[in-house]
Amino acid sequence: MSEPVSELAVRAEKLDAADELRGSRDAFVLDDVTYLDGNSLGALPAVVPGRIEDVVRRQWGELRIRSWEESGWWTAPERIGDRIAPLVGAAPGQIVVGDSTSVNVFKALVGAVRMAGEGRDELLVDATTFPTDGYIAESAARMTGCTLRPVAPADVPGALGDRTAAVLLNHVDYRTGRLHDLPALTAAVHEAGAVAVWDLCHSAGALPVGLDEHGVDLAVGCTYKYLNGGPGSPAYLYVRRDVQDRFDSPLPGWNSHAEPFGMRSEYEAAPGALRGRVGTPDILSMLALEAALEVWDGVSVEAVRAKSLALTDFFLECVERYVPEGGVECLTPVAHGERGSQIALRCHDAGAVMKRLIERGVVGDFRAPDVLRFGFTPLYVGFADVERAARVLAETLA
Numbered sequence: 001m002s003e004p005v006s007e008l009a010v011r012a013e014k015l016d017a018a019d020e021l022r023g024s025r026d027a028f029v030l031d032d033v034t035y036l037d038g039n040s041l042g043a044l045p046a047v048v049p050g051r052i053e054d055v056v057r058r059q060w061g062e063l064r065i066r067s068w069e070e071s072g073w074w075t076a077p078e079r080i081g082d083r084i085a086p087l088v089g090a091a092p093g094q095i096v097v098g099d100s101t102s103v104n105v106f107k108a109l110v111g112a113v114r115m116a117g118e119g120r121d122e123l124l125v126d127a128t129t130f131p132t133d134g135y136i137a138e139s140a141a142r143m144t145g146c147t148l149r150p151v152a153p154a155d156v157p158g159a160l161g162d163r164t165a166a167v168l169l170n171h172v173d174y175r176t177g178r179l180h181d182l183p184a185l186t187a188a189v190h191e192a193g194a195v196a197v198w199d200l201c202h203s204a205g206a207l208p209v210g211l212d213e214h215g216v217d218l219a220v221g222c223t224y225k226y227l228n229g230g231p232g233s234p235a236y237l238y239v240r241r242d243v244q245d246r247f248d249s250p251l252p253g254w255n256s257h258a259e260p261f262g263m264r265s266e267y268e269a270a271p272g273a274l275r276g277r278v279g280t281p282d283i284l285s286m287l288a289l290e291a292a293l294e295v296w297d298g299v300s301v302e303a304v305r306a307k308s309l310a311l312t313d314f315f316l317e318c319v320e321r322y323v324p325e326g327g328v329e330c331l332t333p334v335a336h337g338e339r340g341s342q343i344a345l346r347c348h349d350a351g352a353v354m355k356r357l358i359e360r361g362v363v364g365d366f367r368a369p370d371v372l373r374f375g376f377t378p379l380y381v382g383f384a385d386v387e388r389a390a391r392v393l394a395e396t397l398a
């Protein structure tokens with residue numbers, strides 16, 4: 001603790017005053033807690049409770065069955081998909097919202113193997129992946145007769161071959177916060193003639209993704225982290241326009257039928273991204289998400305990314321100045337091009353340390369065995385939060 005506390009606190013105040021996104025915080029329900037866990041569950045946007053009240057009391061309570069049409073319930077998955085699209089660099093008509101990320105990983109992976117065609121019987125999966133993706137990849141491989149190979153993202157180019165059907169990668173590592181090189185890895189996958197599937201859970205809403213620009217084939221992501229959709233809010237599936245005709249969903253429910261109300265016994269897939277739908281959408285969660293996405297009106301992902309990097313840079317600086325040497329080890333890359341919107345610090349007895357931090361009003365989370373995670377959601381986290389978090393961390397470790 002070589003510097004006086006106030007110097008960084010004064011800088012934080014100046015940075016907050018100059019922050020063009022500072023007004024966005026008012027769009028959320030927040031208290032005095034320093035909330036650095038938006039990479040697990042985003043905070044509540046203030047517009048949501050009123051909207052849900054209307055959906056329940058008027059749309060459901062009064063309009064009842066008419067709401068499927070009159071309140072736009074039936075088309076909500078594609079409408080909300082189009083609202084998410086610009087946040088991940090996609091043109092309209094390529095994203096449907098629904099189901100969990102886990103279920104969409106399944107649809108995307110089996111769909112990818114079916115798309116890859118004859119003679120390709122190997123599936124590569126990010127060896128450092130969030131567990132659910134790995135479990136589902138293992139099952140998808142078994143079901144499609146593929147061999148599953150876990151590979152670290154950086155080693156993917158060397159592992160690709162003419163038998164590779166598809167590759168499942170995470171854009172940002174959930175544990176370390178490392179940002180993987182989506183453009184280069186997607187290009188390498190395509191060079192090998194395989195299908196690229198990305199999990200955007202930890203990047204969508206935190207940084208530009210550029211799905212269309214980089215030619216990603218299929219992508220999935222959750223909406224309860226940086227998109228603030230609420231606990232268990234529905235996930236989404238992106239199917240690039242020019243592969244949509246070849247997307248053969250392993251879960252062809254009636255909602256993805258070309259003529260759902262024709263009640264035909266033969267399945268015929270709907271055109272476009274709609275074929276990613278399955279069954280009746282979870283309307284209450286879905287419309288909570290739709291309301292939550294209004295906080296993005298007039299906000300650019302580029303501005304969010306710039307603030308995210310400034311927040312994480314400042315956090316690293318505060319930690320370095322406040323925490324005695326050797327107290328923590330940073331697992332997140334320092335290079336901007338390799339950093340998502342979280343900082344992961346390894347330390348002794350991390351579970352107990354995070355418990356004490358939470359008791360003192362600094363909420364991050366603990367990931368076994370020894371990682372403290374701090375997520376920075378630029379729409380509602382400010383520089384004073386960052387300074388406070390690092391200061392309380394230092395006091396907690398002392």
Ligand SMILES: Cc1ncc(COP(=O)(O)O)c(C=O)c1O
Binds near residue numbers: 101130133170
């Ligand atoms: C990268 C990643 N994929 C998938 C999931 C989980 O998906 P689901 O919403 O199906 O639980 C998470 C977090 O829960 C995640 O971090």
Ligand SMILES: Nc1c(O)cccc1C(=O)C[C@H](N)C(=O)O
Binds near residue numbers: 174
């Ligand atoms: N989805 C979660 C849940 O239902 C309960 C607790 C945490 C979560 C998470 O989202 C965890 C998160 N994906 C992670 O990166 O660890």
